[in-house]
Amino acid sequence: MTSALTNAQRTSPHDRTPGRPATRRKPKWGTHLFLSVMAVIWLIPLLWSVFTALRPKASTDEYGYFSFGGSFDFQNFIDAWSQGGMxxxxxxxxxxxxxxxxxxxxxxxxxxxxxxxxxxxxxxxxxxxxxxxxxxxxxxxxxxxxxxxxxxxxxxxxxxxxxxxxxxxxxxxxxxxxxxxxxxxxxxxxxxxxxxxxxxxxxxxxxxxxxxxxxxxxxxxxxxxxxxxxxxxxxxxxxxxxxxxxxxxxxxxxxxxxxxxxxxxxxxxxxxxxxxxxxxxxxxxxxxxxxxxxxxxxxxxxxxxx
Incomplete structure (x- = not known):
């Protein structure tokens, strides 16, 4: 009796169809994977711009844009705000x-x-x-x-x-x-x-x-x-x-x-x-x-x- 009540509580009335056994909704892994991949692809240009903005030009000249060497600071933001008249x-x-x-x-x-x-x-x-x-x-x-x-x-x-x-x-x-x-x-x-x-x-x-x-x-x-x-x-x-x-x-x-x-x-x-x-x-x-x-x-x- 207790187990039957427990199963009935777990199953929502909205998930039942008259004359059919209750079914559990399957997770949409394919949709989640597709949306995650598209979100990453969408964010790559923005994240790469932030990464480039945080590096001094001397670091990119020495190590290249596709590298992690050199220092990181906010000097480019300060210079852009002042020099560009933002x-x-x-x-x-x-x-x-x-x-x-x-x-x-x-x-x-x-x-x-x-x-x-x-x-x-x-x-x-x-x-x-x-x-x-x-x-x-x-x-x-x-x-x-x-x-x-x-x-x-x-x-x-x-x-x-x-x-x-x-x-x-x-x-x-x-x-x-x-x-x-x-x-x-x-x-x-x-x-x-x-x-x-x-x-x-x-x-x-x-x-x-x-x-x-x-x-x-x-x-x-x-x-x-x-x-x-x-x-x-x-x-x-x-x-x-x-x-x-x-x-x-x-x-x-x-x-x-x-x-x-x-x-x-x-x-x-x-x-x-x-x-x-x-x-x-x-x-x-x-x-x-x-x-x-x-x-x-x-x-x-x-x-x-x-």
Whole structure:
């Protein structure tokens, strides 16, 4: 009797099928092995960059990059921070990234609400147009956008070039335009999974469209917004193409383009460049660690509602 109770306690009711004996779930060793190998392959470049950044150039010149000889210190990080002007470029990256993420999520959330929670004949058409915009390579529009921005005049108090070129506004506008489609697609799918009873009850109580969006739907989308904010910060912060194309002044470049200052004219110190690259990665890594719980919650909740 005791052994029967023990076996019954060990077997979960969810693991039983009526008319069949209880079976124990087999461990997925193949999946775990594959994921472990892929994680190691993914981490090798990052770990090798950290290893190279911790070695003085004299040690790598004497023993080679594929060796463990010589000393290890943090001098390359100190030199990269001071010689490369990392603080100034980090501020430039923040000036571009923060407004872009906020504007993109705000506009995408309103568009997602319009195509997912409001019944009108153009909602599906607009959603397809926004989604199709992500299929166009940004490089195709590089030359037309450059010419358009060059002919948009601005006061010299705002732009040193007298146009939209060589301003952070140009980079913010381009990144917002290219990211808003992806965010609209994700948020619209998330909003469609929310119960329609919420907005119907609010409509009965006299709430208008803006009230439904701002007070009911948007607060429920916080996990999805946090997940998208994490992704968008990584995308925009790591962008190299548009700042390099639209900004000619070195004082306005973000850190991804400003890291070129660590490369000498005739000789490249790869240990110093590796240290600068590690410093560049730290802000996005910190943001991901801070928003990790919200990021995972946004992904899992978006897939389980229905």
């Amino acid at each position: 603080l100034k470029y980090l501020v430039n990256s923040a000036v571009i990234t923060i407004p872009t993420v906020l504007i993109t999520l705000f506009l995408a959330s309103m568009m997602a609400f319009a195509v997912s929670r409001v019944s009108w004949k153009f909602n599906l058409t607009l959603l397809i147009m926004f989604t199709a915009g992500n299929l166009l390579p940004p490089q195709v529009l590089a030359a037309p956008l450059f010419e358009i921005f060059k002919h948009i005049e601005l006061p010299y108090s705002i732009s040193s070039s007298g146009s939209l070129l060589n301003t952070t506004l140009a980079v913010i506008a381009v990144n917002t335009a290219f990211q808003i489609g992806f965010c609209t697609f994700v948020l619209s799918n998330y909003m469609k999974a929310l119960s329609t009873d919420l907005t119907e009850a609010a409509l009965v109580d006299g709430a208008g469209i803006w009230r439904q969006y701002w007070s009911i739907i948007l607060p429920l989308c916080r996990p999805a917004l946090a997940a998208l904010a994490t992704l968008e910060v990584i995308f925009i912060y790591n962008d190299y193409f548009w700042p390099l194309l639209l900004i000619q002044s070195g004082d306005l470049l973000p850190i991804t383009a400003g890291i070129n200052n660590l490369q000498g004219q005739f000789l490249a110190n790869y240990n110093l460049i590796a240290a600068g690259a590690i410093i560049t990665v730290l802000p996005t890594l910190l943001i991901y660690l801070v928003l990790q719980r919200q990021f995972v919650a946004g992904l899992t909740l978006g897939s389980s509602k229905g």
